[in-house]
Amino acid sequence: MSAEIARNRVEAQQLPMPPLLVLDTVQEFLDAHGLGTGPLEISRIGEGQSNVTFRIRRDKADLVLRRGPRPPLPRSTHDMLREARVQQALAGHPVPVPKIRAVCEDENLLGVPFYVMDYMDGDVLTGRLPDEYDNKTTRRKLSAAMVETLQQLHDVDVAEPHIASLGRPEGYLRRQVERFAQLWPMNTRRDIPLVDELSAWLRGNLPETQRHAVIHGDFRMGNLMYTASTRGTAQTPRVEAVLDWEMATLGDPLADLGYLTATYATAGEAGTVLELTSVTRKEGFHTREELVEAYSRGSSLNLEMLPWYQTMALWKAAIFCEAMYTRYLNGERPGDTFAEGLKHGVPELLDQALQYSKQLRSTNPASR
Known part of the structure; x- marks a missing residue:
């Protein structure tokens, strides 16, 4: 595992900095919300100057987990709970937003709140065009x-x-x-x-x-x-x-x-x-x-x-x-x-x- 991802809580405690993901914690959270089954396949999306985004694939689920950076930072700067609530409020309107599947307010799990949404396949255009x-x-x-x-x-x-x-x-x-x-x-x-x-x-x-x-x-x-x-x-x-x-x-x-x-x-x-x-x-x-x-x-x-x-x-x-x-x-x-x-x-x-x-x-x- 990298310094960003730990397999379990014990491994997380041994790292010099808190990891961004703890796999057994994330798996338990997904299981509790009925979001797929089996082991997780993790890949990071983007470089993330502020908030951090991971794609999580497992049997019967293709998801994105989005969380704030490691503390300490001004809470309002990276408020995942608010970000999820805005997208939930816009669901059903003409503005296209991802479908939010689960929101975690408990900072004890990953150190910060986070939410999970459906993975969407498409192109984000920055420095080059397909x-x-x-x-x-x-x-x-x-x-x-x-x-x-x-x-x-x-x-x-x-x-x-x-x-x-x-x-x-x-x-x-x-x-x-x-x-x-x-x-x-x-x-x-x-x-x-x-x-x-x-x-x-x-x-x-x-x-x-x-x-x-x-x-x-x-x-x-x-x-x-x-x-x-x-x-x-x-x-x-x-x-x-x-x-x-x-x-x-x-x-x-x-x-x-x-x-x-x-x-x-x-x-x-x-x-x-x-x-x-x-x-x-x-x-x-x-x-x-x-x-x-x-x-x-x-x-x-x-x-x-x-x-x-x-x-x-x-x-x-x-x-x-x-x-x-x-x-x-x-x-x-x-x-x-x-x-x-x-x-x-x-x-x-x-x-x-x-x-x-x-x-x-x-x-x-x-x-x-």
């Missing part, structure tokens, strides 16, 4: 399907009781700005004045939320799973599932659109550390402006203040990334080249956030 998608026409359909899925999410009725229980949408934007402004001094060991400058600008130009919606919080192509069906010689991609709901809540839908477009990779532009789906630089994908146009055609929302939301998205991302950089400086992420690169990556995010704020200042004189 051959069946890699043509101009299909690329266009991929980004069109992404926008359509975001609109489906934002059209969910937040007045439904099981949806309404997911959060308190009133004051969402102000809470976000205040919360992240308070996090900065806790997350950093250096002085970057632009953080406070943007904090003040965001507070002073807070837009009025036009309506409330379920928001994903990290909506991007890399958090979608696609499948493709062939019609003649053309591929028709479909979003099979929206993944990674750890930051979902009720709030302002333009926060999702702002994040999506601010972090979207477009040909001819310099990338940032948040360029997590570089394939969209290829010909055929929607440009950033075309994403906004496509969303606006299916929405009644006024998008004039979108640069404010784009500014907030990158400002928040910079503060979050600074925490990773500080942990790297403290020796808590040895050998992490991504965290090391945040020395320059965080200031670059803040500079890009400033450019978005200037877009709004140039078109709206009332925006200081």
